[in-house]
Amino acid sequence: MRASRLVTLLLLLQNRGRMTARQLADELEVSVRTVYRDVEALGAAGIPLYGDAGHAGGYRLVDGFRTRLTGLTADEAQAAFLAALPGAAAELGLGEALATARLKLRAALPAELREHAGRIQERFLLDAPGWYGEADRTPHLTAVAGAVWARRAVVLRYRRWRAPEEIERRVEPYGLVLKAGRWYLVASGPSGIRTYRVDQIVQLGLLEDEFDVPDGFDLVAYWKGYLADFRARLHTGEALVRLTEEGARRLGVTPAGGGWTRARVPIESIDHALGEFLRLGTDIEVIEPAELRARMAETVRSLANRYDS
Known part of the structure; x- marks a missing residue:
């Protein structure tokens, strides 16, 4: 236009x-x-x-002329007020700055767009963390964010699930990612670029060493690749199942219509699949693998015996 x-x-x-x-x-x-x-x-x-x-x-x-126009459409103004997460900004120590920035943005908007932005804040709330469980404690998040911003190396003591359970290493922090209410640090260390959960950092020391991020590194592209690799490693097997129409819907499978649907679905492990499939109750029958079918049958018999008694 x-x-x-x-x-x-x-x-x-x-x-x-x-x-x-x-x-x-x-x-x-x-x-x-x-x-x-x-x-x-x-x-x-x-x-x-x-x-x-x-x-x-x-x-x-002409020198000194500044337009009051922002160039924002109504949709762009709404998106600007939706994009920032107040909780995340506060965790990074930027809560006050975000509030001030929003006031300035609102003041710069024409009246009709200011009204649109006000409606957004009244009617939409972004709450990133999931249900069931308190938010992760991240006492070192502010220090990590400062190191990311200043391009300063850090020595971190990190808790992990496999032995040795605590490790210490020097890393160069490239960026922070907030995923489903949990903060992750993307950093380069002795083994290349790795991802660390910030809530698992036990101790952190800021070094004087400065570093440069390699040319071509893109945080968004890295994170997409990391998620793709994570999902590929997560689902290493598959199961052949029969599903009712309701079971197919709940499992995200297209129902065949008019009865049971046979489908092959990816699974992480026998133990994980057992828990997931039991949630479907009588809407699923496991056909393969044989070990998973036997485990399902054994669990169902145990439950029946318990409730019969």
Whole structure:
């Protein structure tokens, strides 16, 4: 839409200073002729901009002019107020800064967008942690975040599930990830880039050593790869089952319709699958593997005997 393009053109000049018609055309993905028409329209609307001729010329705004336009649409303004998690910001020591930033953003918005943002805060709440269980205690989160921000190496003492249960190592913290209410540290150490649960850090010491993140490292791309690898290692087997229509729905399987559905589903282990499948009650029958079928039958018999007594 032209109105949106005019706002974008104005903000480009405000943020970057002098720009040529060709540079503006490339940024806006339009022709130079369209830029000329847009500039004329802004001038006619009273925006104080002018053009310089010559090799070093271009368009620029009059010195000191700042538009009150934010360039935000209603959807963008709503998304901005949804994006930040107050709880996470507070854990990182940024709660006050977030509150101040929101006040400034609200003040900068036009009246109609300010109203949209107010409705968002009244009607939507983002609560990231899951049910059942208290939030993880992360006493070292602020220190970890400071090391990430300052690009300073740390020595951490870390608790893990396998022996030795506590390890100590020097790492270079690349970034923090908040996943389902739990904080993870992505850091480079003796064995390469690894992921550490922040709530399992027992002790942390900040070093004077500074470091540079390798060119090409992308935190988002790393995390996606980490999750994909985690899921691949999680489901190492499969089971052949028969499901009622309700069982298929609960297990996320497309029902065949008109009776039982046979399906092969990934499983993490016999023990884990046993617990998961028992939740489905009479809506599932395990056919393979034989060990899992036998364990299901044994458990069901034990339950029946217990309740018969």
